[in-house]
Structure formats: structure tokens, C-alpha cells
Amino acid sequence: MNIDASSHYPCTPDKLFQHIRMTKALNYVSHPLLKFKPKTPKQLPEIWQEETYWVSMYLFGFIPIGEQAIVITYPEKGEDEKYAIRDNGFSSSVKRWDHTLTITPTDNGCLYHDHMELEAGILTPIIGAFANYFYKHRQRQIKKLVENNFDFSLSNS
Secondary structure (H helix, E strand, O other): OEEEEEEEEOOOHHHHHHHHOEOHHHHHHHOOOEEEEEEEOOOOOOEOOOOEEEEEEEEOOOEEEEEEEEEEEOOOOOOOOOEEEEEEEEOOOOOEEEEEEEEEEEOOEEEEEEEEEEEOHHHHHHHHHHHHHHHHHHHHHHHHHHHOOOOOOOOOO
């Protein structure tokens, strides 16, 4: 199953990429739907590195829903892409959670795009419906982050 969502933000691609690749952005943009706690390594770096990270996931911040591998790479930039981050993740119930976010310049800001390819067997339609909602939610949270001049300390609820 493929999932796509895009949003335009009134900021430079450089500024958005600088902040979206911070690991603290993951919980900020996922709030309040999901919370991620690092398992291996025990602490996430400030900036995502090309590495595999294991996290515990909590629905609504407190209901445990399992562990997920976040497998970060920075793909080659295409002709029209300024920045890209790929998480080719997986878990015991999700064979493939291949998420690539791209940020491209526009005349008045940038276009942020989430593309995800999901394989979860019989659970694909259910997890896919959640993922579709989740990526739209993340983009609303990113909009708040941009509006707050990337101040992570401000409430995002």
C-alpha cells in the first residue's frame, strides 16, 4: 500500500530540513497520537544519522503498541528535490514501513511531501488507514512548528 501527503510551508527548505532532521521533531510532530522512546541506542542523537534505531511506540503517549526499527538514510537528491530523508523501518507486525520525506523549494516557501510504502500482511488496510491519518496529522504539527518559528518548547496540542 502506498500513502502520500503533501503540504506547503512558508519557510525556506533549508530551515525546514534543519529542524525536521532533529530527533526531537519526531515526538513533536507525532503528538498526541504516538510517542517514541529509544531502546537501542538508549538515547537518540540530536540529528538523525544514517543508522538503525530501535524505539518503543506508545499510542496516545501511554498505550504500548510495540517496537519499531527506524532505519535512517539520506538518499541522493533528485533534480527537483532539495532534501530527502528515508526511514526504511520495520517491526514484528510490519514487514515494510518505507517512508521518504522530501522538501523542495517553491516560489514562496517549500513543499514537504511524505511518501510511504507499507507491507503488513493482513493488517495492511488497518495500519495503512492509521498511517494515512498519521502523516496528515504530522503535517499539521509541522505547520504549527513553522508558525512558532521552530520553537519546540511551545505546546503542539
